[in-house]
Amino acid sequence: MSTLRVGLRCDAGPKRGVGHLVRCLALAEEFLARGAHVAVFGTVERLPWATAELATRGIPLHPGPDTPDELVEAAHRHELDVVVLDSYELDPAGAGALRAAGVFTLAVIDGDSRGQVADLYLDQNFGAELPRSGSAAELPGLPGLASAAGLPGRLLAGSGYALLRDSVITARPPVPPPATTVSRPRVLAFFGGTDAVGAAPVLTRVLVATGHPMDLTVIVGRPEIEAEVEDVAPGRGQIIRPVPPTSSLPTLIAEADLVVSAAGTSTWELCCLGAPAALVCVVDNQRESYARVVRHGLAAGLGELPELTAAGVAGRAARATAARTLHGLLSSPQRRATLAAQAWSTVDGQGRARVVDAVLDAVRAAAATN
Numbered sequence: 001m002s003t004l005r006v007g008l009r010c011d012a013g014p015k016r017g018v019g020h021l022v023r024c025l026a027l028a029e030e031f032l033a034r035g036a037h038v039a040v041f042g043t044v045e046r047l048p049w050a051t052a053e054l055a056t057r058g059i060p061l062h063p064g065p066d067t068p069d070e071l072v073e074a075a076h077r078h079e080l081d082v083v084v085l086d087s088y089e090l091d092p093a094g095a096g097a098l099r100a101a102g103v104f105t106l107a108v109i110d111g112d113s114r115g116q117v118a119d120l121y122l123d124q125n126f127g128a129e130l131p132r133s134g135s136a137a138e139l140p141g142l143p144g145l146a147s148a149a150g151l152p153g154r155l156l157a158g159s160g161y162a163l164l165r166d167s168v169i170t171a172r173p174p175v176p177p178p179a180t181t182v183s184r185p186r187v188l189a190f191f192g193g194t195d196a197v198g199a200a201p202v203l204t205r206v207l208v209a210t211g212h213p214m215d216l217t218v219i220v221g222r223p224e225i226e227a228e229v230e231d232v233a234p235g236r237g238q239i240i241r242p243v244p245p246t247s248s249l250p251t252l253i254a255e256a257d258l259v260v261s262a263a264g265t266s267t268w269e270l271c272c273l274g275a276p277a278a279l280v281c282v283v284d285n286q287r288e289s290y291a292r293v294v295r296h297g298l299a300a301g302l303g304e305l306p307e308l309t310a311a312g313v314a315g316r317a318a319r320a321t322a323a324r325t326l327h328g329l330l331s332s333p334q335r336r337a338t339l340a341a342q343a344w345s346t347v348d349g350q351g352r353a354r355v356v357d358a359v360l361d362a363v364r365a366a367a368a369t370n
Contacts, residue, residue, distance in 0.1 A: 004036040004363070005079055009071070010086040013045030014222060018193030019265040020086045021050055023108065023124070026163035027084060028059055030352040034360070041065060041074060042087075047193065049245050066090065068097035075103045082359060084108065085116065088285075092116045104363050106355075108163075110285055113151055120362060121155045122355055124268065126346065127292040128157040156358055162268035162351040169272070169349040171250040176274040176344035179337035183213065184237060185257035185330050190219035192262055193245055197282045201228035202308055203260055204240060206319050210327040213237030217252060221245055258329055258336060260302070263290035268351075271298055274344030276336035278302050278326060298343045300325055 008028060012021035021044065028038045039060045044050050054061055065074045071094045075083055083098050086108040096117035098105045107118035110125060187207065191199040200218050207216060213236070220226035220242045229242045246252070253259055253275050261270060263279040263286040270277045277299040281290040287304070294301035302308070302325060307318040329335055 004031070004034075004081050004360075006031045006036050006038045006082045006084065007041055007075060007078060007080040008038065008084045008086065009041045009065075009090065010084075011042040011044070011089070012047055012050055012193070013043065014047075014194045015196050016045075016089075016194075017196045017264070018047065018050060020108075022165065022193070023163040023265055024084060024086050025053060025057075025059075026165045026352050027355065028057065029166050030356045032057065032059075034356060039078060039080075047245075049247060050193065053247065068094040072097050072101045072103070075101065081363060082106065085118070088114070104359070104366065106359060107153075111288060112285075117152050119153045120358060121151055121153055122161055122163075123155065123157050124159060124162045124265075124351060125289040125292075126159040126267075126296070126298065127289075128159075154358075154362075156355055159268055159271070159347050160351055161355050162272070162347050163265075163355065164269060164272055164347075164349055164352060165250075167247065167250045168269045171254050172272050172349050173254070173274055173344070176341040177276075177337065179333040180257070181333050182257055185212075185214050186255060187214045187216045187258045187260065187330075188219075188252050188256040189216065189260040190249065190262075190266070191221070191280070191282060192264055192266070193221055195219075195221035195225050197262075197305060198225060198228075199262060199280060199282050199305055200225050201232065202305065203280060203302075204229050204232045206302070206308065206322050207260065207326060208232060208235055208238060208240075209319065209323040210330060211235055212327050212330040214330060215239045215241070217241045217243055217256075219243060219245060219249070258326075260326070262286070263293065263299075267293060267299070268347050271343040271347035272349045274340045276329065276340045277343065278329060280305055280308070296342070296346075297339065298346055299339060300329060302326070 008024040010020040010024045012018040031038050041062045065071050082104045084106045092115040095105050095107050105118040106120045107116045108122045218229050226242050234240045253273050259275045259277045262282045279299045280302045281287050281304040293299050302322040
């Protein structure tokens with residue numbers, strides 16, 4: 001087979017967030033390691049660190065395309081063999097158009113295929129395997145290649161297929177971190193590359209309300225978020241340190257005694273690194289995955305962001321409950337270690353290799369029949 005040419009269609013920006021781009025970047029690294037030519041197609045707005053991540057890997061960034069016809073035209077112009085679609089905004093008909101044009105198509109989804117007609121689907125969320133008959137290939141967190149009910153292609157389902165970047169995989173500890181007693185825990189709080197929903201100031205205030213000493217580092221994705229975090233007054237024994245988005249995030253995670261984060265794609269990074277974590281559901285499409293992760297003890301749950309920002313008695317009660325949960329974690333090394341061990345054992349860092357194996361196998365099979 002000649003050099004495989006792969007296009008990844010995704011977008012990132014202050015309101016869209018960076019989750020789609022980050023998991024596409026993980027796939028890009030794996031395809032590059034296999035000798036493929038890789039390009040990203042889409043918009044990356046006001047995120048210099050993200051464009052730098054692409055540039056350092058020699059991955060070109062092309063604009064768009066948006067419509068099904070434009071996708072097909074771009075695939076032909078760039079002689080793409082494989083197109084990966086990772087977007088909630090693109091016309092769902094684009095996948096079928098690419099497939100009909102003879103371009104192998106992988107659709108990255110989060111529960112809802114949006115009617116896309118692809119050759120292969122990937123849902124990397126914990127417990128996404130369906131149906132579950134109890135076999136090892138179908139248990140939550142283990143890699144399984146399932147038939148996708150109602151989908152024309154095949155489904156790679158579960159956190160065994162989690163897409164993680166080189167920087168995360170190389171930082172994975174050989175064993176989960178042990179219980180360690182510290183008088184002032186190091187806490188890391190981050191909510192996506194841009195914190196599109198403004199969660200950082202809310203959770204900073206909840207952390208302060210625990211009254212527990214801590215050294216708190218908050219990743220602030222935008223200047224207005226930074227200003228709000230800086231307005232939060234720390235309590236006794238508490239330090240608040242706002243820092244901009246950084247490529248050293250995996251190192252910060254590995255060094256933290258507790259991580260507070262959104263229940264998005266970064267959940268799988270936290271699991272792979274064995275980070276004791278408390279998660280917040282910040283958008284509707286995280287709700288199902290958040291519930292599964294909390295229910296199976298991979299992370300503690302702090303509730304949904306609208307509950308934590310609500311006015312009146314309900315909002316105060318939700319924030320008080322979240323503060324109690326955080327205080328329990330800050331004051332109990334064993335509780336943190338239990339979460340870390342369960343998370344670490346669930347995501348092994350080999351998900352992207354399994355996805356690329358499946359793509360290459362399918363492309364080779366298709367070539368052999370032509």
